[in-house]
Amino acid sequence: MISAQSWTDARRLWDHHLMHHAPRPCSVIIGLGSHDLGVADVSAGFYLRGLAPVVVFTGATSPTTRDRMPRGEAVHYRERALELGVPDAAVLVEPQARNTGENIRRSRALLDEAGVDVDSVLLVSKPYEERRAYATARKLWPEVDVVSASSPMTFEEYVDSIGDDRMVIDMLVGALQRLLLYPAQGFMIEQPVPDEVAAAYERLIEAGFTSRLVTG
Structure with a gap:
């Protein structure tokens, strides 16, 4: 009880964890892997509203997600986004990150490899990870503007x-x-x-x- x-x-x-940023157009949407499939829903919604031309889903598995998402968080997120109407060509998958720092570093490397110019990031996480995600991205990717967002719940x-x-x-x-x-x-x-x-x-x-x- x-x-x-x-x-x-x-x-x-x-x-306290909520940042209350207003979503706005950015270079890329990055959905941070977790147990919450709602991150994929929000990321897809932002793409379909035209807020960014590309979506990155990042995340491997954890003890919390191993049973729920056996193919990996990023892969399950991608599948969900495609179901919601995001075109396959607009989605990049980073399937190895196991913490927020790796999410940011590996997503940045993936975007560099894909030749995507990034000056702003619409960073989608669970609601109670908004502040942590923002603070991590500002440390590891200081040259980009970061908008932190989540499900409006x-x-x-x-x-x-x-x-x-x-x-x-x-x-x-x-x-x-x-x-x-x-x-x-x-x-x-x-x-x-x-x-x-x-x-x-x-x-x-x-x-x-x-x-x-x-x-x-």
Whole structure:
């Protein structure tokens, strides 16, 4: 049973992770692999609205996605985008990345190899990864403008869509931890974390939402 306090704290983390960028035309759409097929839906929608001429899907598999997406996250995303009407010629697949940093580095290399000139990126992730994705891209690809985007869903709608309350809160906590730790390790630019968000994060850890924390 998840307490009312934990739900309140989780909503606070959710709100912090959102960047509230307005989607706009960019050189490329990059969909970051994960357990959430909604990333492919949003990326396809942006393409069909004419916001970019090419889409990159990036991601291998993880313990979370091995059963759901056995052919790899990027491959399943591509298949979904084609179902939604994105032409095959507009989709590039990067099937090896296993973390956000690799998503950015490998997508950049793939676009260079394909001869795509990039000065702006419409970066699509899960809602609670918007800030982490933005901070990582700004660190590893500083010369491009980055617009961070995700499914336009409320916290409650997202939890219902995933169907696993505890997993979503664990992911929120894990994403916040990385915002705190990774700038010092050179993985992303620093993003200020308000005191009330940090306090909510600590309470969620004390409540046992720890499965996505990195150790060591």
